Amino acid sequence: METIESTSKTQPIALVTGANKGLGQQVVKELVAHGYLVLLGSRNFDNGKKAAEEIGDGANPIQLDVTDAQSIHRAVERITAEFGRLDLLVNNAAIAQSGDYSSVAEVLEASKASVASLDEIRTIFETNVLGVLAVTQAMLPLIRLSDSGRILNVSSALGSLTLNSDVSFPYRTFFGATYSASKTALNAMTLALAIELEETGIKVRAASPSFTATAMNDFQGTDSVEVGVKALVLAALDTDSSTGSFTGPDGSLPW
Ligand code: NAP
Numbered sequence: 001m002e003t004i005e006s007t008s009k010t011q012p013i014a015l016v017t018g019a020n021k022g023l024g025q026q027v028v029k030e031l032v033a034h035g036y037l038v039l040l041g042s043r044n045f046d047n048g049k050k051a052a053e054e055i056g057d058g059a060n061p062i063q064l065d066v067t068d069a070q071s072i073h074r075a076v077e078r079i080t081a082e083f084g085r086l087d088l089l090v091n092n093a094a095i096a097q098s099g100d101y102s103s104v105a106e107v108l109e110a111s112k113a114s115v116a117s118l119d120e121i122r123t124i125f126e127t128n129v130l131g132v133l134a135v136t137q138a139m140l141p142l143i144r145l146s147d148s149g150r151i152l153n154v155s156s157a158l159g160s161l162t163l164n165s166d167v168s169f170p171y172r173t174f175f176g177a178t179y180s181a182s183k184t185a186l187n188a189m190t191l192a193l194a195i196e197l198e199e200t201g202i203k204v205r206a207a208s209p210s211f212t213a214t215a216m217n218d219f220q221g222t223d224s225v226e227v228g229v230k231a232l233v234l235a236a237l238d239t240d241s242s243t244g245s246f247t248g249p250d251g252s253l254p255w
């Protein structure tokens with residue numbers, strides 16, 4: 001009988017963080033359809049188990065809170081023991097706010113640089129920036145053992161300094177000191193790692209989905225997860241183009 005371990009010698013292995021719902025769960029679904037064995041990361045294991053069961057064979061739940069060093073350590077130990085390498089890491093987990101808000105409009109108002117809570121900025125950066133770096137640093141030894149190592153950071157066009165400097169960019173009034181600035185910082189981390197790993201062949205990318213209806217925006221996004229995920233899947237599966245890319249639904253995005 002073929003075990004997970006024996007199958008994985010030939011099958012690409014991916015880890016997706018924050019994959020119990022929304023775009024992360026859809027990324028897992030698409031990677032499984034592309035023949036990957038995917039570790040579906042979820043800070044609440046039961047939510048991840050349920051999400052993996054909805055997808056079926058190929059999706060395997062793993063407890064992973066990106067702000068918890070012990071949780072990250074346990075995930076590394078499990079992946080090391082079961083697979084001995086990691087081909088693709090998708091850093092998808094993120095939060096848009098940490099306050100007690102009753103609407104997206106309130107979240108946007110509270111994100112303004114003149115009033116944003118420093119505690120809320122710290123909490124958001126802890127997940128969206130430092131959490132990504134912590135998982136990446138911990139998984140990197142396993143990614144270095146892959147023949148086609150890739151790291152995809154799920155970012156947002158809202159984090160682009162170039163776009164937000166352009167007065168014709170329709171979303172620039174959303175550019176605040178909390179979520180969008182965290183994606184700007186994530187972009188900086190992405191580029192820093194891409195430059196550092198250039199000689200290794202590991203591809204480090206950032207990609208933005210389209211505006212997708214998920215819990216993060218109270219389901220106000222205009223696209224379904226099936227549509228929104230497309231740019232993420234393209235970037236995740238891209239083993240060929242130059243490292244250090246930032247792409248969205250219409251191709252290249254400026255940093
Ligand atoms: P979502 O449905 O709210 O999903 C976010 C996921 O991140 C959830 O699974 C959540 O887990 C998880 N998460 C939060 N904190 C975590 C932590 N400390 N450790 C592990 N997992 C954690 O939002 P989404 O729209 O699918 O977002 C996915 C990614 O796309 C994010 O990086 C987001 O910034 C990006 N993005 C989304 C849009 C959009 O239009 N939706 C646009 C641009 C970029 P829980 O269920 O436990 O909370």
